[in-house]
Amino acid sequence: MSTLFCVTSINPVGCTFLDWSIHYLSGQEFFYSVDQGWQKLVDNPLQLVNAHGHQRNLVNGAKNTIDVIDKLKSINGKLLSLYPCSLYLDEVAKKLNLDIDDVSESDVLEQINSGVSEDYQDIFNACYKNNVSIIYVKQQHYPLYRMFIRTLERKMFEHVISDSEDTVREEFLNAFFNAETNVEWGDVVKNLPVWDRREFIALNIRPYNNLTLDNKVNFSNTHYYVDSMDLWLNGEDKILDIFKFLNLNINHEKYQQWIPVYREWQKKQLKILNFCWNVEYICESIINNYYLKIDTYDMDLWQEAIVQHILIYKYNLNLKNWQLKKFPDNTQDLHKLLETNIHPTKILYR
Numbered sequence: 001m002s003t004l005f006c007v008t009s010i011n012p013v014g015c016t017f018l019d020w021s022i023h024y025l026s027g028q029e030f031f032y033s034v035d036q037g038w039q040k041l042v043d044n045p046l047q048l049v050n051a052h053g054h055q056r057n058l059v060n061g062a063k064n065t066i067d068v069i070d071k072l073k074s075i076n077g078k079l080l081s082l083y084p085c086s087l088y089l090d091e092v093a094k095k096l097n098l099d100i101d102d103v104s105e106s107d108v109l110e111q112i113n114s115g116v117s118e119d120y121q122d123i124f125n126a127c128y129k130n131n132v133s134i135i136y137v138k139q140q141h142y143p144l145y146r147m148f149i150r151t152l153e154r155k156m157f158e159h160v161i162s163d164s165e166d167t168v169r170e171e172f173l174n175a176f177f178n179a180e181t182n183v184e185w186g187d188v189v190k191n192l193p194v195w196d197r198r199e200f201i202a203l204n205i206r207p208y209n210n211l212t213l214d215n216k217v218n219f220s221n222t223h224y225y226v227d228s229m230d231l232w233l234n235g236e237d238k239i240l241d242i243f244k245f246l247n248l249n250i251n252h253e254k255y256q257q258w259i260p261v262y263r264e265w266q267k268k269q270l271k272i273l274n275f276c277w278n279v280e281y282i283c284e285s286i287i288n289n290y291y292l293k294i295d296t297y298d299m300d301l302w303q304e305a306i307v308q309h310i311l312i313y314k315y316n317l318n319l320k321n322w323q324l325k326k327f328p329d330n331t332q333d334l335h336k337l338l339e340t341n342i343h344p345t346k347i348l349y350r
Helices: 015-025 062-073 089-095 106-129 143-147 165-176 179-185 194-204 228-246 252-288 301-315 331-335
Strands: 003-008 030-033 037-040 058-060 079-085 133-138 224-227 317-319 338-340
Touching (some): 003 015, 003 062, 003 106, 015 079, 015 133, 015 252, 058 062, 062 079, 062 106, 133 228, 143 252, 194 301, 224 228, 228 252, 252 331
Parallel strands (some): 003 079, 003 133, 058 079, 133 224
Antiparallel strands (some): 030 037, 317 338
16 A cells, blocks of 8 residues: 655745655655656755755646646555645736736736635645645745745746746846836846845845735645744654654664755755844844854845845835945944935835
């Protein structure tokens, strides 16, 4: 009798690593891919920013989920799995006869998000009705984590492999930054010098907005809930509970080999979380002229823009940004660049 399970989440929070971990720790040497058949299970799935060295059965939307479940149910194997994800925005827009180019308009985005949520409910229903054991991972804390794009397999609005994180973020800029702001900055955002680009991003991003796309899911159906923070920080214990839920035996020799891989994967999460945990203090240090080394955070342009966003919207301050290609290595040097914000802004925080 095969055990069929799914690991699923609305956000990219580590489901691929968890899927691989369950197969690896069960003692399996092979993994069934619906696209490639039986494949050797890798000993270490880690890549530069994620664990996608493991070719999990990633599917988008309820219809594709049902198709993959039907295929897996026909396979004779001890342990089979899939990773169902929500539909992409352009797919939902097409279903609803909406123009994806209008996604920056709040009513269009609201309709699309509602369509995503309804389809995700159908994913849950399909898994439950087909006796697929559901492991649901939710990101409850630190919405800033979403600003780090760890999943680069596809562009946001095209079924095309993305070549870089910058490409995905460029799509995000063009799609979601409203036309009203573009009047001020012009239509050449990508050609702005780095200091103006940082300021443009800072004024437009909403890093603390936490989209709720699972609000239509019937969580009364049997499933195993995992807080993503528990997975990131307490995975060595959490995986043992997951095995109990799946009624599987853990291979203790494999477990000892898995621990250093988990800890290496954990470092990738901690690098992101370290910024999320400390960004408010970074801003306080800039404002109060405290000395704080910030080169250890290795901030990219978007992280710097988050800092500038907080200064603008929470403190009505800004930075003398002209020709500032990269933040200095400490907060006191940034304090010297503080000035009163002159941009008209909406009240976002109280």
